[in-house]
Amino acid sequence: MRCNGADAILRSLEAEGVDVAFGLPGGAILPLYDAFARGTTVRHVLARHEQGAGHMAEGYARASGRPGVAIATSGPGATNLVTPIADAWMDSTPLVCITGQVRSNLIGSDAFQECDITGITIPIVKHSWLVQDVEELPHVIKAAFHVARTGRCGPVLVDVPRDIQEAELDFSYPDAVSLPGWKPPRRGHERQILAAAQAIAAAERPILYAGGGVLNAGATDELRALADAGRLPVVTTLMAKGAFPETHELHAGWPGMHGPKWSNYALNKADLIVAVGARFDDRVTGKVSAFAPGAAVVHLDIDAAEISKIRRADVPVVGPLKPVLAELARLIEPVPGRTEPWLRQIAEWREAFPLRYRNDGDMLKPQLVLETLQELTAGRDDVVWTTGVGQHQMWAMQYLVCDQPRSFITSGGLGTMGYGVPAAIGAKAARPDATVVCVDGDGCFQMTQQELATAVLEELPIVVVIVNNGYLGMVRQWQDMFFEERFSQIRLTHTVPDYAGLARAYGAEGFTVESEDDLEAALSEALACGRTAVVDARVDPREHCFPMIPAGAAALDLVEFEETVEV
Amino acid sequence: MKHTLSVLVENKPGVLMRITSLFARRGFNIDSLAVGPTERHDVSRITIRVDCETSPLEQIEKQMHKLVNVLRVSELVPGESIERELVLMKVSAPPAKRAELMALGEVFGARVVDLGPDSIVFELTGPPEDVDSFEELVRPHGLQELVRTGRIGLGRAHRPNRNRPRQHVLA
Incomplete structure (x- = not known):
């Protein structure tokens, strides 16, 4: 088929099964947008800012398991994608970014809206291509999708000069691509898997430490089969929230900086940690040298570079988690009842150290907002949560109960404020039947609030619940706890902007909640209205997120509610 | 290290x-x-x-x-690999000093690739340690300019202990 490069991009996306792409046009990508105008089965969602488009594509990817596609023009369009690319890199989200570039003969001349986006993104992509010949284009797109979703998932970037988009080619989509240097592991080593099975059977206090890799691998059933077979407790990291049903008796909560004390105890007092697609992130381990001092480590991961990066693995297994976990579940020969005392111990800790806050004073408590959201959605399997980054995110992690994989979408590694609203729009595009709720902070919301227009006009309704404490809350908490209450540049105010009024200005529903009395009604109405809605829940700014492992402290030295911290 | x-x-x-x-x-x-x-x-x-x-x-x-x-x-593990480097060095060499310098070069197997009225250009190929030694010895004579290729290497053709260079195999 004779067509130009821009058409070839769309035919390639169609061949990849892409149903939605998120983007914003501009000069160097005009031929591709002209191809959109000529017709395609790919739906284009017009964002208000390329960062929004990038996070939408991420939200789409995390909700669906398929690579998200973001499109931007050259120069500032491309640099606005850098934050989502970095975010996808840190959280291993499959993301395919397509950027326009100035004409080939202008590259390197400081032409209008030129920037070296492949150079800029080198440290944060799995791979990138600057297309120099239109004949390469279908192969490059094929390779881009292949690299983004095989091995450890992550972002890729295809930079297409404008003349390449306009040049003609005989299009056919390749069945395969030649990437001699791309060899992700296809199976785990049998002897290593057997060694892992033996280590698990021999342990008295084993624990599965599940990370986001479980979701990327689509291995949640296998994880559950392993836990059930061995009667093994499971902690899920922030990225893995929902990868193991949180109402399951073996779920042992969430480890890390704001995880409950009982979960951190379970992980840190284990004698065997089986890390599954997790990377011993500093937010989980606290002080590494004091992390789980008595534990041997079995580390299952598709990425060999994660093995022994932070914590030495006694039994490393490099391979795709789905078959590795299935094989492990088949091989373990657990001694009946062996882990029961350990499970009872964890249950005792759970009883002894619940999440606590005091619902006093005349202001609404942020935790109550999350508890109420949980009550209103309990038992539903059609709710997808997204969050921004900060206190509200940690409360969401603590109070929302997620039983379904891919039902909790958040920015973990990069900690990208402003992620929540666009990610929710992307998730809604991936799962139109789901109720998508973004739990956001007032600081986060203001970073990407313009995408409300996208939600309204593209008819991708989302519910945004702003846990509005009028401050950059997590920064406030740190200044309060570790900088002798010297508050510096954190005051946003509860009332500027008027979030409900802002929502209405965008054609969305707006609700303002200032007391407990109005909370449930406003949340119920927002959840039920079927339109994009913003609930501005004005909460007590003095509330801190507890428990907390102070930075650099051992996980076992975490600070609970109403405990004081030594600075 | x-x-x-x-x-x-x-x-x-x-x-x-x-x-x-x-x-x-x-x-x-x-x-x-x-x-x-x-x-x-x-x-x-x-x-x-x-x-x-x-x-x-x-x-x-x-x-x-x-x-x-x-x-x-x-x-490339020392002892199990061959490493080589090439150096070109321009050394001050007034006529009175030439013979001494050329004798020095001969010891190391360095070739004279250019000769001027006041200077001489040596080329030496060898193990990087030899290049280092030659450089040290020539330096007091007045080293004007120097360029090294950086080392290149290959695993040995015959490895008595049959150890292959350390590799990370993903599968």
Whole structure:
């Protein structure tokens, strides 16, 4: 088929099964947008800012398991994608970014809206291509999708000069691509898997430490089969929230900086940690040298570079988690009842150290907002949560109960404020039947609030619940706890902007909640209205997120509610 | 500690930058770097000499292995590999000093590749340690300019203990 490069991009996306792409046009990508105008089965969602488009594509990817596609023009369009690319890199989200570039003969001349986006993104992509010949284009797109979703998932970037988009080619989509240097592991080593099975059977206090890799691998059933077979407790990291049903008796909560004390105890007092697609992130381990001092480590991961990066693995297994976990579940020969005392111990800790806050004073408590959201959605399997980054995110992690994989979408590694609203729009595009709720902070919301227009006009309704404490809350908490209450540049105010009024200005529903009395009604109405809605829940700014492992402290030295911290 | 990595890569634009950025982001300085063709026209070999601890280097090797254009990463282990370097050096050589300098060069097997009224240009190819020694000996005579290619190396044809260079195999 004779067509130009821009058409070839769309035919390639169609061949990849892409149903939605998120983007914003501009000069160097005009031929591709002209191809959109000529017709395609790919739906284009017009964002208000390329960062929004990038996070939408991420939200789409995390909700669906398929690579998200973001499109931007050259120069500032491309640099606005850098934050989502970095975010996808840190959280291993499959993301395919397509950027326009100035004409080939202008590259390197400081032409209008030129920037070296492949150079800029080198440290944060799995791979990138600057297309120099239109004949390469279908192969490059094929390779881009292949690299983004095989091995450890992550972002890729295809930079297409404008003349390449306009040049003609005989299009056919390749069945395969030649990437001699791309060899992700296809199976785990049998002897290593057997060694892992033996280590698990021999342990008295084993624990599965599940990370986001479980979701990327689509291995949640296998994880559950392993836990059930061995009667093994499971902690899920922030990225893995929902990868193991949180109402399951073996779920042992969430480890890390704001995880409950009982979960951190379970992980840190284990004698065997089986890390599954997790990377011993500093937010989980606290002080590494004091992390789980008595534990041997079995580390299952598709990425060999994660093995022994932070914590030495006694039994490393490099391979795709789905078959590795299935094989492990088949091989373990657990001694009946062996882990029961350990499970009872964890249950005792759970009883002894619940999440606590005091619902006093005349202001609404942020935790109550999350508890109420949980009550209103309990038992539903059609709710997808997204969050921004900060206190509200940690409360969401603590109070929302997620039983379904891919039902909790958040920015973990990069900690990208402003992620929540666009990610929710992307998730809604991936799962139109789901109720998508973004739990956001007032600081986060203001970073990407313009995408409300996208939600309204593209008819991708989302519910945004702003846990509005009028401050950059997590920064406030740190200044309060570790900088002798010297508050510096954190005051946003509860009332500027008027979030409900802002929502209405965008054609969305707006609700303002200032007391407990109005909370449930406003949340119920927002959840039920079927339109994009913003609930501005004005909460007590003095509330801190507890428990907390102070930075650099051992996980076992975490600070609970109403405990004081030594600075 | 100094290490020499030998990296086989697809001959594609940007591959050198992708590799060197793994060192740069950690603040490791590359001592020497040599890039050139191999027996296959579509494959290049990059030889990197770097001073860093073993554990971050292993991490870098693993990450290098994940790069799409990287075909193989191995460390050249002393004793199990041949390493060579080429140096050109321009040395002050007034006529009275020429004979002495040329005799010195002969000891090391250095060739005189250019001769001027006041200076002499040596070429020496050899193990990097020999190049170092020759440089030290010549320096007092007035070293005007020097350029080294950076080391290149190959695993030995015959390895008595049959140990292959350390490789990270993903599968």
